Amino acid sequence: MEVKEINEKEVLTKLLNFTKTKGRKGIVEQLLSKFGSLKQVVDAQKDDLYPIISEREVSLINFVKEFTAIYNHLKIKETEKVNCPQAVVDYLKAEMNGLKVEKMYVLLLNASNQLIKVVELDEGTENRSAVYPRKVARLCLQYYAVSVILAHNHPGGSLKPSQNDILATEAIHKALKTIESYLLDHIIIAGNDYYSFKDNGLI
Numbered sequence: 001m002e003v004k005e006i007n008e009k010e011v012l013t014k015l016l017n018f019t020k021t022k023g024r025k026g027i028v029e030q031l032l033s034k035f036g037s038l039k040q041v042v043d044a045q046k047d048d049l050y051p052i053i054s055e056r057e058v059s060l061i062n063f064v065k066e067f068t069a070i071y072n073h074l075k076i077k078e079t080e081k082v083n084c085p086q087a088v089v090d091y092l093k094a095e096m097n098g099l100k101v102e103k104m105y106v107l108l109l110n111a112s113n114q115l116i117k118v119v120e121l122d123e124g125t126e127n128r129s130a131v132y133p134r135k136v137a138r139l140c141l142q143y144y145a146v147s148v149i150l151a152h153n154h155p156g157g158s159l160k161p162s163q164n165d166i167l168a169t170e171a172i173h174k175a176l177k178t179i180e181s182y183l184l185d186h187i188i189i190a191g192n193d194y195y196s197f198k199d200n201g202l203i
Helices: 008-017 027-035 038-043 055-078 085-096 128-143 163-177
Strands: 104-109 115-121 147-153 182-190 193-196
Touching: 008 027, 008 038, 008 055, 027 038, 038 055, 055 085, 085 104, 085 147, 085 182, 085 193, 104 128, 115 128, 128 147, 128 163, 147 163, 163 182
Parallel strands: 147 182
Antiparallel strands: 104 115, 104 147, 182 193
């Protein structure tokens, strides 16, 4: 099956046409010139977009991003089993891309590997290896989760796990064993790419 090449200018033009910007010339070219790509336009901060487009147009772009994240969330929630990492990665990319700060999420799964809930673990600057094991274990007990997938983003763009990432993963893995739950994977999202602890032998 032939994959159609994406024309970013055409896609962005069609999107903005929903807000009746047809008569304003050069908007799409300005956006792509300033931000570099369609993805970067969608991920841009509101204040960076306002000099070029209106509040209505910014709201539409933000809605598209939110809709994509919700769609991918429902996609993995409604699948029979979360055995395919690509579905999880697609959801995480939509949820995390464009974030300027690092965030950690836990995906809670039942005995059939179906998604129960996605929880953001926001512990600020506290030591992950000390805080997250307890919190993840409590969530498993609260939602009767049999297994979990961890995920966090690297805003700086590096896919390489830090020593703290590795220590936190090991600590969570051990904590879950004590309650007979299992850590299936830990995924790092950086830009449009990802790193799997499982695929790289760290779990």
